[in-house]
Amino acid sequence: MKVLVPVKRVVDFNVKVRVKADQTGVDFANLKMSMNPFDEIAVEEAVRLKEKGKATEIIAVSIGPAQAAETIRTALAMGADRGILVKTDGEVEPLAVAKILKAIVAEEQPQLVITGKQAIDDDSNQTGQMLAALLGWGQGTFAHKLELDGNSAKIEREIDGGLQTVEVKLPAVMTTDLRLNEPRYASLPNIMKAKKKPIAEKTPADYGVDPTPRLKVLKVSEPAKRAAGVKVKSVAELLDKLKNEAGVL
Numbered sequence: 600m601k602v603l604v605p606v607k608r609v610v611d612f613n614v615k616v617r618v619k620a621d622q623t624g625v626d627f628a629n630l631k632m633s634m635n636p637f638d639e640i641a642v643e644e645a646v647r648l649k650e651k652g653k654a655t656e657i658i659a660v661s662i663g664p665a666q667a668a669e670t671i672r673t674a675l676a677m678g679a680d681r682g683i684l685v686k687t688d689g690e691v692e693p694l695a696v697a698k699i700l701k702a703i704v705a706e707e708q709p710q711l712v713i714t715g716k717q718a719i720d721d722d723s724n725q726t727g728q729m730l731a732a733l734l735g736w737g738q739g740t741f742a743h744k745l746e747l748d749g750n751s752a753k754i755e756r757e758i759d760g761g762l763q764t765v766e767v768k769l770p771a772v773m774t775t776d777l778r779l780n781e782p783r784y785a786s787l788p789n790i791m792k793a794k795k796k797p798i799a800e801k802t803p804a805d806y807g808v809d810p811t812p813r814l815k816v817l818k819v820s821e822p823a824k825r826a827a828g829v830k831v832k833s834v835a836e837l838l839d840k841l842k843n844e845a846g847v848l
């Protein structure tokens with residue numbers, strides 16, 4: 600069984616991003632970029648399936664600039680077998696990503712596509728769902744646990760206040776949530792081995808997809824600054840403030 604794992608190159612989650620002065624977007628100049636954290640979880644899950652003998656090949660796909668090859672290398676160092684880099688400059692919206700992935704699925708015929716639940720740069724939470732819809736496949740989103748059973752998969756999903764278990768027929772799309780697993784660090788020998796694994800280079804045109812954005816960002820702003828707190832001298836004063844100022848009691 601082949602598993603396809605889309606991996607996006609995003610600003611590292613530890614970096615505090617700044618909005619550009621003209622509010623047209625975020626300033627990405629000289630920022631550390633990494634694999635989207637939910638995609639690391641997706642790669643880890645695919646590698647575990649391979650280790651259990653359930654997956655035979657893992658293909659990592661990234662759609663983005665030439666440097667997205669580094670993101671694919673990280674996936675290869677974690678245990679993916681080969682990569683596909685679909686080179687584009689500029690922002691690619693989830694629908695275009697899903698269309699490109701659909702064409703790759705048609706070529707590669709994976710039984711399972713594991714995407715992250717959301718990319719931490721655009722916070723769209725759309726690509727996996729759109730891909731499942733375009734393919735006419737079932738989907739298990741926000742996955743907390745995966746069990747493969749012949750031609751179907753049992754997926755435990757994180758929902759508000761609890762878990763929901765669904766069964767989907769394969770082929771299917773699954774999107775990862777935070778608690779599905781803890782991704783491994785690539786070992787040095789595996790980083791060296793990854794350098795020899797193949798990465799095919801493509802363009803959106805190779806898949807008949809026009810990646811021109813359909814949305815125009817009108818404005819990006821920083822979150823409102825929080826007001827400073829106050830120190831109270833007694834419990835009575837605290838209760839008074841909660842009752843009469845905050846209005847929460």
Ligand code: AMP
Pocket residue numbers: 605606607608635637638660661662663691693696713714715716717718719721722723724725726727
């Ligand atoms: P989004 O819908 O943008 O929040 O992204 C959800 C997931 O789709 C990500 O976690 C990735 O697995 C995948 N994805 C989105 N954009 C890309 C991209 N440019 N290249 C590869 N995978 C992507």
